[in-house]
Amino acid sequence: MPGTLYLIPNTLGATAALDHVIPDHVQATTAQLAHFVAENAKTARAFLKRVHAVHPLARPLQEIAITELNVNTRADALAGLLAPLRDGHDAGLLSEAGVPAVADPGADLVRLAHKEGIPVRPLVGPSSLLLAVMASGLNGQSFAFNGYLPTDAAARAKRLKDLEQRSRTEKQTQLFIETPYRNGALLEALATSCQPATLVCVATDISLPTESIRTQTAAQWKSALAANQGPDFHKKPTVFLLLAAG
Incomplete structure (x- = not known):
């Protein structure tokens, strides 16, 4: 046996x-x-x-x-x-x-x-993806994990637009991750590629003492980055989520 x-x-x-x-x-x-x-x-x-x-x-x-x-x-x-x-x-x-x-x-x-x-x-234990969905305030009834996005800027922007359209059509939360040292580039891409009203959650160091989870519109993230008020997530494991406005 x-x-x-x-x-x-x-x-x-x-x-x-x-x-x-x-x-x-x-x-x-x-x-x-x-x-x-x-x-x-x-x-x-x-x-x-x-x-x-x-x-x-x-x-x-x-x-x-x-x-x-x-x-x-x-x-x-x-x-x-x-x-x-x-x-x-x-x-x-x-x-x-x-x-x-x-x-x-x-x-x-x-x-x-x-x-x-x-x-x-x-066995039961922490899943950064599910914890991020729970804490994001985005749609927890329908969501999809998409792994890593392209590293090429143009290809990444296109992929984000595709995911945003899928999110809008299906009312589905889209999740993805990035190599931690490229977190900044991905958030910049989200802030500039997505429609202003699209909700974007950045969930960093989930369950750790340095945990940070923020959900804002793409427009708000764009303003925060311009004011140098982005998240402290360089080289820290981060889950990104988006939900397009209807």
Whole structure:
């Protein structure tokens, strides 16, 4: 009988208090596992050390197997990552930040687990995307995550206009993210490419002590940027949302 693949959420930043965002039962489940798949073994060990401070690990950290799954992992290597589960051992899929398999390379492994009949159990934890929708005041009944936008300025502006039109037609909130050092360029593009009445939310460092969430019209953002009163989000993880005026 195969083991269970647990989808283990991580904090959204190292400064987040573990007990504020990761439920106790999730920490307790994590502490019992001896096999993990993670984007980065070093940061996975750091997370397990934080768990150990509350729930002692069932095995010494050096005896816990951590294999990596990231953008460099070949598709033909995925099957090997499930070997412990085929042998009957439970394992954890651990995200770098937030929940696994959402804006995260773990989705392919989860799909393969389903294909092989391996039970999959998602555990409760912070999702920057859902928290941003909750706090934005935008439409939470219909929303879509679009990943990263083009880095080329012209292509990015066109993509924003397309998303704004889709938002207007479907009354749907559009979400996207950016490499943190390009946050400023993306907000500038939103302020200048979108219609003045389009609502834009900038949600930075969600669940961290430095959290900042602001929703304004594109026109208000344009004025704020011109007055050098933009958000403090340089090199900080940020979720962007827009909802076009009807």
